[in-house]
Amino acid sequence: MPTIGELARRAGLSRSTLLYYDRIGLLKPSERSVSNYRRYSDADAERLDRIRRYREAGLPLKVIRDLVSTTPGPAVAALETRLGQINEEIGALRRQQAVVLRLLAGRVGRAGRRVMTKARWVEILEAAGLDEEGRRRWHIEFERQAPEAHQDFLLSLGLDRAEVRRIRKWAGTNQ
Amino acid sequence: MPTIGELARRAGLSRSTLLYYDRIGLLKPSERSVSNYRRYSDADAERLDRIRRYREAGLPLKVIRDLVSTTPGPAVAALETRLGQINEEIGALRRQQAVVLRLLAGRVGRAGRRVMTKARWVEILEAAGLDEEGRRRWHIEFERQAPEAHQDFLLSLGLDRAEVRRIRKWAGTNQ
DNA sequence: TTAACCCTTACGATGCGTAACAGTTA
């Protein structure tokens, strides 16, 4: 029967996380030693493991509480909801990215090592051995495999919406 | 001289946001009416506008406080730092995405069209005509031209720091 | 004895939203 520190180490979490889970009733050790130390049973450890996996998926503890106490298998509904949220959050970050790039526009000549531009990107692909024909194949494949990601990527290079549309059309249309 | 509610409406923010900005000293109205109402001057409104833009970029209020009080133009350093953070955050969300999809394995058709992963990226480059040697040249050139952007990009694919380090080392070392 | 555990409790961080109670303005 591990104590709180042992279980934390094994699970790759911190002691204070387990203290918190105990406080909010998410994971209460099934026993206490005579000196009032928390003793976690195997069942407790397994419960923690499920909690941990859901946390890695980004589910809030409130939702996890329901999942681990009521449902036996993975809850499809909650995970699909989370999937939608993740996409929203990524979208929000992409919009922030666009704002930052706009604010940085111009001031970063070739100085900024961090700001990626279309010109720089083309240069890199060329150096890797892709000529214009190859780059077109690249766009076409990108568009085919993950159109939304393709759009996100083009926006992250600082292209405006019109140019993004143009490129996607060019990559989508055969010929 | 608008009152707090008017300015909030104009700026598209809430009254409580402006109250908060006042409390933390980020934006204090330059005047008060006889009945102690906040009166915001044009200068106040402009300050708020700068604050708002930086907020849209995702900068924390602490950083914004420095930017709007000391710097005149946009601060390149803070924005580039934020750019790196954004990519990290996107990467974290991609890892969550992968976890969710794994938990949903089987129950969901193939991974959504929006999900960008390392594997998919490699596939696209391959389809464009880059073999492993070409992909290595691509990494090398990326690292040479914009090392920070290279790192940001890899993180945004959801790779963990160790793998990013490995790839960058592999691309940085000549032979 | 000493290091490395453990206990409980509380505060901090982030950026507001909400509520409560009261005064002001149109």
Added chain:
DNA sequence: GTAACTGTTACGCATCGTAAGGGTTA
């Protein structure tokens, strides 16, 4: 008089990290 403003103050949220002050174990 009444609605729609305004003021201040305080609590809530989510998920822990950190610290304080003091027992327990090997």
